[in-house]
Amino acid sequence: MHGTLAYFIRRFLLIIPTFIGITMLSFGVMQCVPGGPVEKMIMSYQMSSSDGEAGGAGGGMEAGGSIPEDALEEIRKFYGFDKHPVERYFLWLTNVIQLNLGESYRYSEPVWKMISERFPVSIYFGAIGFLLSYTICIPLGVWKAVKHTSTFDTMSSVIVFIGYSIPGWAAGIVLLTLFGGGSFWDVFPLGEMHSAPELWETFSFGEKIIDQIHHTILPVFCYMVGQFAGLTILMKNSLMENLGADYVRTAFAKGLDEKVVVFKHALRNSMIPIATGLGRIFSLILAGSYLIEKVFNIDGIGMLGYTSIIDRDYPVALGILVIASMLKLIGNIIADILYCLIDPRIRFS
Amino acid sequence: MIEKLFTPVTVKRINKFKTLKRGYYSLLIISGLYFLSMFNALIINSKAIIVSYDGNWSFPFTGKYYENEKLGFEKGEKQNFRLLKKRFAGEVVMANAQPNVELPTNQKTGWVLMPPYHYGPIESLLDELEGNPPTAPGWEHPMGTDDRGRDVLARLVYGFNVSISFAIIVISLSYAIGITIGAILGYFGGKIDIFGQRIVEIWSSMPFLYTIMIVASIWEPTFFMLAFLLAGFRWMGMTYYVRGEFLREKSKDYVSAAISIGASDAKIIFRHILPNSLTPVISFAPFAVVAAISSLVSLDFLGFGLPAPTPSWGELISQGLANLQSYWLVLAPFGAMFVTLLLISFIGEAVREAFDPKQYSRLR
Numbered sequence: 224m225h226g227t228l229a230y231f232i233r234r235f236l237l238i239i240p241t242f243i244g245i246t247m248l249s250f251g252v253m254q255c256v257p258g259g260p261v262e263k264m265i266m267s268y269q270m271s272s273s274d275g276e277a278g279g280a281g282g283g284m285e286a287g288g289s290i291p292e293d294a295l296e297e298i299r300k301f302y303g304f305d306k307h308p309v310e311r312y313f314l315w316l317t318n319v320i321q322l323n324l325g326e327s328y329r330y331s332e333p334v335w336k337m338i339s340e341r342f343p344v345s346i347y348f349g350a351i352g353f354l355l356s357y358t359i360c361i362p363l364g365v366w367k368a369v370k371h372t373s374t375f376d377t378m379s380s381v382i383v384f385i386g387y388s389i390p391g392w393a394a395g396i397v398l399l400t401l402f403g404g405g406s407f408w409d410v411f412p413l414g415e416m417h418s419a420p421e422l423w424e425t426f427s428f429g430e431k432i433i434d435q436i437h438h439t440i441l442p443v444f445c446y447m448v449g450q451f452a453g454l455t456i457l458m459k460n461s462l463m464e465n466l467g468a469d470y471v472r473t474a475f476a477k478g479l480d481e482k483v484v485v486f487k488h489a490l491r492n493s494m495i496p497i498a499t500g501l502g503r504i505f506s507l508i509l510a511g512s513y514l515i516e517k518v519f520n521i522d523g524i525g526m527l528g529y530t531s532i533i534d535r536d537y538p539v540a541l542g543i544l545v546i547a548s549m550l551k552l553i554g555n556i557i558a559d560i561l562y563c564l565i566d567p568r569i570r571f572s
Numbered sequence: 573m574i575e576k577l578f579t580p581v582t583v584k585r586i587n588k589f590k591t592l593k594r595g596y597y598s599l600l601i602i603s604g605l606y607f608l609s610m611f612n613a614l615i616i617n618s619k620a621i622i623v624s625y626d627g628n629w630s631f632p633f634t635g636k637y638y639e640n641e642k643l644g645f646e647k648g649e650k651q652n653f654r655l656l657k658k659r660f661a662g663e664v665v666m667a668n669a670q671p672n673v674e675l676p677t678n679q680k681t682g683w684v685l686m687p688p689y690h691y692g693p694i695e696s697l698l699d700e701l702e703g704n705p706p707t708a709p710g711w712e713h714p715m716g717t718d719d720r721g722r723d724v725l726a727r728l729v730y731g732f733n734v735s736i737s738f739a740i741i742v743i744s745l746s747y748a749i750g751i752t753i754g755a756i757l758g759y760f761g762g763k764i765d766i767f768g769q770r771i772v773e774i775w776s777s778m779p780f781l782y783t784i785m786i787v788a789s790i791w792e793p794t795f796f797m798l799a800f801l802l803a804g805f806r807w808m809g810m811t812y813y814v815r816g817e818f819l820r821e822k823s824k825d826y827v828s829a830a831i832s833i834g835a836s837d838a839k840i841i842f843r844h845i846l847p848n849s850l851t852p853v854i855s856f857a858p859f860a861v862v863a864a865i866s867s868l869v870s871l872d873f874l875g876f877g878l879p880a881p882t883p884s885w886g887e888l889i890s891q892g893l894a895n896l897q898s899y900w901l902v903l904a905p906f907g908a909m910f911v912t913l914l915l916i917s918f919i920g921e922a923v924r925e926a927f928d929p930k931q932y933s934r935l936r
Contacts, residue, residue: 237770241773241774244771248775252786252787384917385914390869393889393906393909396902396906397902400896400899400902403896405896405897406898513874514873518893532876533789535789540786544779551779555777
C-alpha cells in the first residue's frame with residue numbers, strides 16, 4: 224500500500240504543473256481575442272461622441288483620434304491592461320484559484336455566480352442520462368457476452384452500431400422533428416427545463432413532476448445515445464476477456480454452475496474498466512452538453528458557454544474553459560484512483 | 573500485386589479483411605462513392621458541361637468564367653443554363669426575375685449538354701421556385717430546397733465529398749503529429765517522456781470542441797484552418813498507443829542490432845520500429861474518420877464550422893432545427909450522415925477483426 228500512497232501523492236502534485244499549463248493555454252487563447260474591454264470602452268466612447276455631433280456619418284473613424292491619451296491610459300489601467308501580460312496572467316491566476324473569474328461583459332455579473340447557478344441544470348440531465356445508460360448498458364453487455372454469437376448478440380450488435388453512428392444531439396433533432404409537433408406527431412415539448420413559468424406556477428405538485436419528466440425524456444435519451452455503444456461494447460469485451468481466463472476455466476473445472484462462474488467470478492473482475500469510467504462522470508456531464516443543451520434550449524453550462532461565445536462575452540467563455548478543463552483533469556485522476564482501489568493487484572510505480 | 577508491396581503478415585490480414593463481407597463491401601461502397609463524388613461537377617451541377625454556340629464550344633462546369641455573349645446569353649442576364657437549353661430547343665422562356673431582358677431575341681442556334689442532375693449546391697433558386705423556400709420534396713427537387721432556395725440533394729452530395737475529404741486531411745495530420753510525438757516519447761523515454769506526457773495531459777484536458785468554438789469565433793476558419801485546428805486537438809489519442817508500442821518494441825533484438833551497426837535515431841524510429849507498431853494506427857483509423865466527421869457536423873451545426881456557402885450537413889441540420897416543420901431539412905442530412913458513419917464503422921469493425929484479432933477462448 225505504501226507505493227500506492229506515494230503514487231497518489233505524486234499524482235496530486237502533478238496537478239499543479241498541469242493546472243498551470245491549462246490556465247496558460249486558456250489565457251493565451253483569450254489574449255488573441257479582439258474586442259476586449261478596452262476596445263469595447265473605446266467603441267462606446269466613439270459611439271457617444273459621434274452621437275453628440277450632428278450627422279456624424281463616418282464619425283466613428285474620425286472620433287477615434289479624439290480620445291485623449293490619458294483617458295485611454297485610464298481605461299487600460301482600470302481593466303489592468305497597462306501591465307505586462309505575464310504579470311496579468313499571474314494576477315488572473317491568483318483570482319482563478321479563489322474562484323474569482325471576473326465579471327461578464329454582458330451581464331456585469333460575477334462569472335463564477337453565472338456558472339454555479341447553472342450547474343444543477345446540467346448535472347440534472349447529465350447525471351440521469353449517465354445513470355440510466357449504466358443501468359441499461361451493463362446488463363446488455365453482460366448478456367451479449369454470455370450469449371456471444373447467438374441471434375440476440377447479432378441483433379443487438381446492429382443496434383449498437385446504429386447507436387455508434389448517431390451523435391446524440393443529432394438524434395435529438397430527429398426526435399424533435401418527429402415528436403415535437405412539426406409535421407408529424409406532437410408528443411413532446413420542444414425543450415427547456417419545464418413549461419413556461421406562467422403555466423408552471425399554476426401546476427400542482429403532481430403536475431409539476433409529470434411536466435418535469437415530460438421535458439426530461441428526450442434530452443436524457445440523447446445523452447444515453449451518446450454513451451450507449453461505447454459502454455455496451457466495453458462491458459461485453461471486458462467480460463469476454465475474463466471468461467477466457469484461466470481462473471474461469473478452473474471454476475468450471477471444479478464443477479461450478481455457469482451462473483455462479485459468470486456472476487460471482489468473472490463479472491466482478493470485468494467491472495473494473497466500467498467502474499473507472501465513473502471518474503469521468505464530471506467531464507461526461509459537460510462534454511455532450513454544448514450540443515444537447517443547444518438543441519433542447521436547456522439553460523445549463525453548455526448553453527451558457529455557447530451563448531457567451533456568440534455574444535463575445537469572453538470572461539464567461541474563459542471561465543467555462545478553465546472549469547471544464549479542471550473537471551476533466553480531476554476526473555482522470557479520480558479514474559486512476561478508482562482503478563487502484565477497485566483492483567488491489569494494480570500497483571503504480 | 574499486394575504480395576510484392578506488403579509483408580506476408582499484412583497480406584494475410586488483407587485477405588482476412590476481404591473475407592469479412594460486411595466491412596469489405598462497406599469499404600467498396602464508401603470508396604466508390606467518394607471516387608464518384610470527385611466528378612460531382614459533371615454529375616450534379618447547375619453549370620452546363622458543354623455549351624456549343626455560334627460554332628464555339630465552352631465548358632462552364634470547370635468553373636471558368638465565360639462572357640455572356642460567348643454562351644448565347646443576353647447582356648446582363650444571369651447565366652442560367654437550364655433556361656438556355658430550353659431556349660436553344662425552341663421553347664419561349666421568360667427569365668422571371670429579369671423583366672428588363674427581352675427574350676427571346678436569339679436567332680443563332682446552339683446546343684447545351686447539361687449534367688444528369690441540373691441543380692448545383694450553391695445556386696439559389698429563388699427565381700424559379702413556386703412558393704417560399706424551404707420548399708418540400710417534389711419531382712424537380714427530390715429532397716426539397718433549403719431556406720435560401722438551394723437544392724438539398726445537391727448540397728448533400730457535395731457535402732459528402734467535403735466531409736470525407738475533411739476527415740482524410742484531419743486524420744492524416746493528427747496521425748502525423750500523434751505518431752511522431754508518441755514515437756519520440758516511447759523511444760527516448762526518461763525526462764523527455766515525463767515532460768512530454770505532461771504536455772499531452774494538458775492538451776487533452778482542454779475540452780476540444782469548446783476550444784475550437786472559441787478559436788473559430790475569433791478567426792472564422794477556412795477549410796484547411798479548420799482541419800489543422802481539429803487535428804491540433806485530436807492527435808493525443810494516437811500518442812498513447814504508439815508510445816506503448818515503441819516502449820515494447822524498443823527492447824527487442826532487432827533494435828539493438830540496428831543501434832549496434834550505428835543507425836541514426838531517426839532511421840531506427842521511422843524505418844525499423846514504426847512499421848512494426850502500425851497495428852493500432854490502422855485499426856483505429858476508420859473510427860477516427862467517424863469521429864472527425866461527427867466533429868465537423870457538430871461544428872457546422874453550431875455555426876463555427878466551414879465558411880458560409882460550403883455545402884455541409886451540419887449547416888442543413890441547423891436550418892432544420894430552426895424550421896422544424898420542414899422535416900426534409902433534418903431527415904435528409906441526418907440520413908446521409910447516418911448511412912456514411914454506419915458504413916465506416918462497419919469498415920472499422922472488419923479492419924479491427926483482421927488486424928488486431930482478439931481470440932476469445934471459452935469453455936462450452
